[in-house]
Amino acid sequence: MSDYKLGEVETRFAELIWENEPLSSGELVKHCAEKLGWKKSTTYTVLKKLCDKGYFRNEDGAVTSLISREGMQAQESRRFVEDTFGGSLPAFFAAFTSERKLSDKEVADIRRMIDAYGKEASE
Numbered sequence: 001m002s003d004y005k006l007g008e009v010e011t012r013f014a015e016l017i018w019e020n021e022p023l024s025s026g027e028l029v030k031h032c033a034e035k036l037g038w039k040k041s042t043t044y045t046v047l048k049k050l051c052d053k054g055y056f057r058n059e060d061g062a063v064t065s066l067i068s069r070e071g072m073q074a075q076e077s078r079r080f081v082e083d084t085f086g087g088s089l090p091a092f093f094a095a096f097t098s099e100r101k102l103s104d105k106e107v108a109d110i111r112r113m114i115d116a117y118g119k120e121a122s123e
Contacts, residue, residue, distance in 0.1 A: 005076060006055075012036060013046055017056060018069045025061050 006014060016031045017023070023031075028047065032038040038046075047063065050056050055072075057064050067075075085091040102110070 005079065006050075006072065009036070010046065010050065013043075014050070014055065014065075014072070015069070017063055017065055022062050022064045025058055025063055028063050 013032065013036065016035060017028065020027065020031060025044070025047070029038075029040045029043045032043040033040075047056065047058055051058050055065065055067055057066055081087060081089060081092045085095070
């Protein structure tokens with residue numbers, strides 16, 4: 001998988017695949033025409049580009065993802081923290097919470113995640 005960041009239009013395209021997969025390339029063309037206003041050639045050009053980058057597969061006319069929506073979000077989140085905060089999650093968290101009050105539920109959820117991570121890391 002390359003260290004490529006999907007642009008806004010590519011993300012909308014990827015969402016169509018994630019929401020409908022597995023789907024035939026013909027179905028993808030129809031979805032892209034309806035939702036994005038694309039022609040068949042545009043759909044195939046973008047699909048080929050993202051297949052070459054390792055995000056999707058178009059095999060025998062069946063389009064499937066090689067990375068999940070959640071996997072993509074995790075990859076992009078890591079890249080953001082790396083690029084913006086030098087990879088420091090505490091620096092990101094401090095910036096994120098400096099102008100936003102967390103609810104009690106959010107605090108509890110974060111504590112559970114940290115506790116679970118601490119247990120996994122020590123095993």
